[in-house]
Amino acid sequence: MNNKQDLEKKWQERWKSNLSFNASKKPDKKKPKYYVLEMFPYPSGNIHMGHVRNYTLGDVVARYKKANGYNVLHPMGWDSFGLPAENAAKENNIHPSEWTNKNVNTMKEQLKSMGLSYDWSREVSTCDPQYYKFEQKMFIDFFQKGLAYKKESWVNWDPVEKTVLANEQVIDGKGWRSNAVVEKKLLNQWFLKMTHYAEDLLETIESLTNWPDRVKLMQNNWIGKSLGANISFKIIEKDEKIEVFTTRPDTLFGASFIALAPSHPISLNLSKNNSTIKNFIDECNKNSTSEAIIEKNEKKGIYTNLNVVHPFDEGIKIPVYIANFVLMEYGTGAIFGCPAHDQRDLEFAINYKLPVLPVVKPKNYIKSDYKITDTAFTDDGVIINSSFLNGLNVTDAKKRAIEELERMNSGKSSTTWRLRDWGISRQRYWGCPIPIIKCNYCGDIPVPTEELPVELPYDINLDSPGNPLDAHPNWKFVKCPKCNKSAERETDTFDTFFESSWYFIRFTDPDIDIPFSKSIANYWMPVDQYIGGVEHAVLHLLYSRFFTRALKDCGYLSISEPFKGLMTQGMVCHQTFKSGDGKWVFPHEVEKKNNKFYHTVNGNEVFSGRVEKMSKSKRNVVDPLSIVNKYGSDTARIFMVSDSPPERDMEWSNAGVEGSYKFLNRILRIVNETQKPKKLINLDLVDNKNTVIKKIHQSIKDVTDGIESFRFNVCIAKLYELTNMISKLDSKTDFETSLKFYGLEILAQLISPFAPHHAEEIWSLMGHKILICDTDWPKFDKRFLSVEQISIGVQINGKLRGNISYNKNAEKEEIQELALSLSSVKNRLGGEKPKKVIIVPERIVNIVV
């Protein structure tokens, strides 16, 4: 224990006994509501710096909004289902639930030591049957509404462990534990019909004005609405057609091949009596299911011996290939390749020596010998080599081509989405059981509501291969609720994104025995400010947006957008260190001497590497607890926000932490050294030319604006400035003393969202009885913000040559005269008259010569 910990504990206990941060149970009619939420953590064992940053950001907002008179909801919980618990179980022989609950308890204590303003009475943990039973009901509602369905889909299959692998468990095409070559396997799985809301999910993005543009763009591109055409190509060798989707019907005359997905029905059909094709498809199926890996692979294909006829010219014959880069999930699972105007197609054509005929020419290209060599031309231009499309631009040619296809009955305009339905089946133990009973006679029957929750069995063997629930001796064997014959439970569990798609609504009413009450959810929702990592920019946020819509359509609540405001924070990075033999070294084992680094234990020299995201594998982690123990959590919080803007990556540095620590101590010292005034200040009697009062009120404005716009680092800089000024103030007269005291009061309030414990401490040192967290946010008085004398730069030809100062009421002529009378300007003009003088009042004077 040190005095920082005592200080912080004292105030944490006060907040706790005062219920300072408990949100009202019922809607508060007198105050506007504000819901602040940080992405809840996966209980991996200990909090890390990423959490500290995330939760500090949220806490600043929550405390600031409370001070501004809002009824604030600021809850915390645990995203406690997931793969790591199963891995830990296998490695350490501990049950996933024990491991998880132990971690939850540890991390909760750690979070509590940070003094975050959570309403802990609302805590939820998603692995609790009292939580997941509600989502089982939701799933059944989705199922009955046609929003959940079953279909076959590919998974990564480890043939040795007989288990499905997550993409991250596949390393270089091999299983991470077994090292066996991973295969793709088709499994019958549950899906949620996210595509049902594709149009709405896309269109509503625009209305999310408090979301970062980049996240909106990413979601836009992810949903990926493409307007184009479906075209059918007649196969010459048999009486069959290939349906192709394209966004570029204008380039149809440049088509030099057709490419089918390896799992396209025609491909599969051909493979039945052609071993070369079968081998090729098998080869493709050894590939990962990861789109990134598929696209990075070399473009490969195999000729099918089939050819199609060009729809616009029966004389043109186009070969049909099966290609590893065509996805069955997108469009029709078949494309036509136009190498001249698509880079992937071009690479493929070069590999297989297929013709490359340009059909779009850049507008400014006059000569007639336009050729494509190694770069496809994808911009707008003039159509060439294309019969009736010649001379048109790309947009018009698209239209014209579709008209013609429709007239000939061999194609039509069509819309395709990149967005796919959400596959939610996982062949794992530590997840929420899917509440379905598979009956040979009745099909898939939902578990009756009164039998929910379907709880996970505790006695489970995670060491045997295969799906643990499927392998359990009796768990899956039940009677069909409909016909009462023997049936089996669904043994898959939900994707853990399922839990995190509605936890934010559960927080609004976490004790009720329905998922949440509609009226209370309607009161608190949407989340006004959601804060978390950018890595969730697409999936989690899109799933939640979908889920809220589905819940709305099932009558659960009345809103469809869950998150009104979004802030995506950057990563916490740290310098890496390696020993001479190339092993990673923990930063706390490194000391610096004469600009070289040495290992504190063995004394050997170590070498500093790049600054990278903190990760256990690179050992460049700093344990938040060690920081809290040594400096207190306020220091950690101040440092978290002081250096980098929240959305950008930040670098953890010891020197920075020391700086924050000194800053807080300095404020404490100033308060201790400042005597209490005989009389408090009366602002009405203070002259608006007084620079001290001006600085104080400017600080209120700057810090307020900074918090509102998430520029917390600027807030801290402004607080430093205010502190620097206050520390230099005299207190010889009563007026000076009361002014300094007033400045300190404002400083305490302005710093309270960032360093809440110290703010309380100095507030009480100054003699206040109520908690600072219960005070109103200070307001600035415009009277003290006015600037009389304006100082601006004077440029000649855009280069700064001096500056002038004038009264804010000065006319343009006066400003010009002042600028031209500067000796530095006169010297440069040498008596000549300037060509032009640009005067932007309160900004700049630029003299053009």
Add this chain to the structure above:
RNA sequence: GCGAGCGUGGCGGAAUCGGUAGACGCACUGGACUUAAAAUCCAGAGAAAGGUAACUUUCGUGGGAGUUCAAGUCUCCCCGCUCGCACCA
């Protein structure tokens, strides 16, 4: 590969609208206090060249081009790094 973002002194960063680049902090240097150190306080500082000095000049926001009276900010190209790519959360 595709989509998105970022790049400013020795370092983290500031510059809200295209208008005095480098606020604030760290590290550094000098001074005060101290037997000494730590802590604290005061002062200095983008780089280069010139000057005893006050100062002067030139360069400068990853690189290159462009728009503009004026570009860290807008446009195009290039380089580097980061995130996401549907079973990690």
